[in-house]
Amino acid sequence: MIHRLDFPQTAVLMSSLRRQYPFHLIEPKWQRHWEAEQTFRAFNPGEAVPDDHPFAQRHGAGDPAAAGRDWPAKYYILDMFPYPSGAGLHVGHPEGYTATDILARYRRAQGRHVLHPMGWDAFGLPAEQYAVKTGRHPRITTEQNVATFKRQIRSLGFSYDWSREVDTTDPDYFRWTQWIFLQLYHAWFNPGTNRAEPIDTLTYPPECDTEAERRAYRDERRLAYVTEAPVWWCETLGTVLANEEVIDGRSEVGGHPVVRRPMRQWMLRITAFAERLLQDLDTIEWSASLKEMQRNWIGRSEGAEVDFALADDQASDEAGRRHIRVFTTRPDTLFGATYMVLAPEHPLVDRVTTSEQRAAVEAYRAEVTKKSDLERTDLAKDKTGVFTGGYAINPVTRGRIPIWIADYVLISYGTGAIMAVPAHDTRDLEFATKFDLPVVQVVQPPDEATDWRGFVEAGISVNSTGPEVSITGLPTVEAKRRITEWLEARGLGRKTINYKLRDWLFSRQRYWGEPFPILWRKDADGTLYHEAVATADLPVLPPPLDDYKPTPDGQPPLARATDWIQLPDGAVREVNTMPQWAGSCWYYLRFLDTRNADAFVSPAAERYWMGADRSTPGGAAPAPGIDLYVGGTEHAVLHLLYARFWHKVLFDLGHVSTPEPFYRLVNQGLILGEDGQKMSKSRGNVVNPDEILVEYGADAFRLYEMFMGPLQETKPWNTKGVDGVYRFLGRVWRLFVDEGSEQDFEQQCAVHPEADPALLDGLRLTAAIREVEPTDAQLKALHACVKKVTEDLDGLRFNTAISAMMVFVKEAIAWEARPAAVMRPFLQLLAPFAPHLAEELWDRLHAHLDQRAPSLGYAAWPAYDPARLVEDELELPVQVNGKVRDHIRVPASATPEEIEAAARAAARAQPFYAGKTIRKVIVVPGRLVNIAAS
C-alpha cells in the first residue's frame, strides 16, 4: 500500500502558499494508482498476464508463449542497489535511479518488456557496530533503515517492479548466496579447459593413495579454499579485510590502520579467471576509464621466470642445488643483472645468509616487520636493504652476483625475488647507486643522445654475449624471445604471465553477514577437515546473540553461540562470515525470479532476461546480459570484478547462459554540495531529498537531477536551480489547465488544507485544447521535440532533452489553439521525466476529449517525421575569411551556384572584401558560405 507523503505539517503550510501546480495531490494519487494497478510488474516466461493489465492491453493477455506469440524484446535496466544506511537517502542516490527510471519508462513506451527492480544490500558493518554499542539486533536496525530508504525511494515515483524486491539479509535470499558459495566450493579450475568444473572431474596423481591425501589434494584445488596466510587484520574493525579493501595501509572503510598477520582464512580463486576477466572486457560496453581500472587491477604482465643457481650451496640432496626463481618482464636484460634481491620474507633468505651477515639480516628483517605497510610503501622513500653474504650465478654470464634483501621487493608479487638490472630499471638503479653496486649497460637506446643509464624502454641489446648464448645486436622484442627460448631449452626458465590480482580473501570475523555453510570434522588421525552443509539444510542462519563483539580470545562473534557451533554429531560450524560483497555478487540474478523457492533462478527466466534467447522478432536483439547497469565509480574494481568472477563460475557450471553479467555499464557522476565540496555530514552540506520534495515535488526533483548536467559528470547541487525546472512544470500545467477552474481549485485547497486528490476533480482543461488540425508550424515544433528527446534519450543526454521540451512549451504556450494531436504526444515525451504530472494531464486530456485514456506508461512512443522538419527556406550565414558578415535567405532547394550568387550579393558582406581578390568561395549547402579574399 502506498503511504501518503508524510510532509512535516509546517513545511506544507509555508510552501503551499506559492505552488506552481498541485503536485502534492497529483503525486500521491498516481503513486497509489500504479501500486493498485501493478503497472510496472514485469512478467516471467510462463507467467499469465492478467487481462486488465496495461502490458496485456499492449502486448496481449494471458501467457504469450502459450498463445504462440512471442514475447516483446526484454530490456533489463538495473541500479546498483543501495546499502540502507541510517542517514537515509541523499540527493546523490536518486541521480542514477532517476536516469534508469526515465530510460525504463522510455523503453516500455517503445514496446520493450522492461525489468527494473530494486533491493537492499543490507548486510554490513554499520548495523553491526551499532549493535555492539547498543545491544540492538542488527536485524532491527536494518529493517528500520530499509523502511526509510524504501519510503524515500517510493516517494520519487520510480517504476520499479516492487514484487521483485530483494534483501540480502533475508534468509530466503542468503540461502542462495550460501548455495552459490557451495558451487564454488564444489568446483575447481581446470587449466586444460580454462573453465571451472565440478570437483569430481578432478583426477588425482598416483602418489595420493590414501583418502586423506586425496582430500588434501582436492581441498587445495577448490575455488573456495582455506589457507593459512598473512592477511590484513584491522584491529579497530576487529576483522580481516581483502586486499581491495585496504588503501595505503588503512581500511577502506573508516581509514583504520591494518597490519599483516597470518590467519586461517577462506579464499576464492579469482586469480584463475584473471585472463578471462581481462579478455572479456573487450566484449562489453563499459567506459574506457572503467575498463582501464579493471585492467590495472588485474595487472597482467608478460615476461619470463628465470632460475639463478646459488653459488655456494652445499646442498647435495636429491633435489640438487637450490636456485632462486625470479620473474622479469625484461629477460633481454639478463646480461645486465649484477645482483639479486629477495623480499625480506623470502623463504630462501635463511639459506643464503652467511654467518657473518646473519646479525645484519636479522636486524633488517625485524625492522621491516615492525614497519607498517604504509611506511613500507611510502612515497619516494629511500631504498633500504642489506647484503646476505650469499651469491648466485647469472645463468648467461656465469658471473657470481651478490644476493641482497630489500623491502622494495614484495613477497606477494611474482616470485618474491628479482634479478636487479640497475642500468635499465629505475628502482634497481636507485638501489645500486646507494649501495655502490655495479651498473652494466646491456641496452642501447635508439636515440644516440639518450643516456643509457636508467633507460627502461626498448632498444638494441649490447654487451649481451656469454659463453653459451648471445643476443647482442638484437632489438628488444627479438632479444626477449631469443633469450627466453634459450632458457627454456636449458630448463633454466620459461615464458610466464603474471597478474597483480590476488585471490579473494572471503572470510570476515563479523556477526552481520552470511554464515559459511561449512562444518569442520576430525578424521581418524585427528586431522581437522571441512565439509559442505547439505543443500537441503540451507540456509544456515546466524545464531541469536546478546553480544556482537569478538570473543575475549579473539574468535569471531559467532563463536559466542556455543550451542549453535556444536552439532550433535560432533561437527563444529565455521564461525567466519562472508564479506558484504557476497550478497551483491549475484542479486541481479535473483531479480529475474525473486520468489523461486527451488532454485536461485529458473533457467527459463534466466535465459529470457539475460538475453540468451535472441529470437525476438519485432525488437532490437536483446543484449547478452543486463542491458544497462548504472552506479557509482566507487565499485569500479571491487563489486564489479567480484560479480563478474562469480558470474563466470556460474556460467562454466551451466547455471547462467551469458559469460558476462553487465553488458553495458554507466557510472553516474558525483553530486557535490552547494559549496562545490563533496557532500558530508561533517561539512554540513548534505541535501536531503525529502526537503526538496516538500517544496517542489518529485517530478521537479527528478527533472532537476537530470537537468544539472551530463549524467556521467561530477556537478554541484544548487537548490535555486530547481526553481527553473519547477517553473517549467508550472508552465506545462498552465498549458493544459483552464485558468478560471484553477482559481476555484486554489480556493478549495485553502478551505480544505488536508491533501485530498478528490479536489483535483474540479479542474478543467483549457478550451484552447481542441481537436483541430495542427498547423505546419505546430507540427514542426512537435516533431523537432520528438526527434531531440528521442535521440537524447538514446544517448543518455537527459539535460538537453529537457531543454528541448522547455523550448517546445515556450512556443506552445503562445498558441491560441493547442491541437490535441500535438499536445498528446508531448505528454508522452514528458512522461518518463515527470510521470506524475504527465499522467494527470494525460488522464484529463482524454476526459476533455471524451476519450478513454490508454495507460500512459504503455502507450507507443511517438515517432517523428523528418519531412515535418524540412524548411522551405534557409537562412545561411555569409562569412568573409571565416567571420560572419551577413545572412542570406535561400530556398532549401537552392543549388550551390545559386547560393554562391546570393552570397556575393549580400550587401553587408561586400565591404569586407571590396578591393580584394576573391580567392575561393566555399559553399556548404544547408550550413554556410565562406568567401575567402585577400
Add this chain to the structure above:
RNA sequence: GCGCGCGUGGCGGAAUUGGCAGACGCGCCAGACUUAGGAUCUGGUUUCGAAAGGAGUGGAGGUUCGAGUCCUCUCGCGCGCACCA
C-alpha cells in the same frame, strides 16, 4: 612518478562528420500586471566600445577557406594506480 578524464559567461551547462560559440536553466537588469511578491508575463544579459567595429572557449604555437572541436608544447584541476620487477 605513471595512466585516464576535464578546463567554454557571475553560476550549472549547450554546440552533428571541423561550419553562425554561449541553446536551456539559475542569477542579474528593465518593464507589465499588482496593496504586496520568492507569483506570473514581456524584453535584455560573453566582453570592450556611443556606434561602426574589435576581442573571446586555461596559455603558446600549428593544420585549414574555416578550430571550443584536429595536431604539438605548456599550465591548472579532478580521478585512478602507486617500489607490481
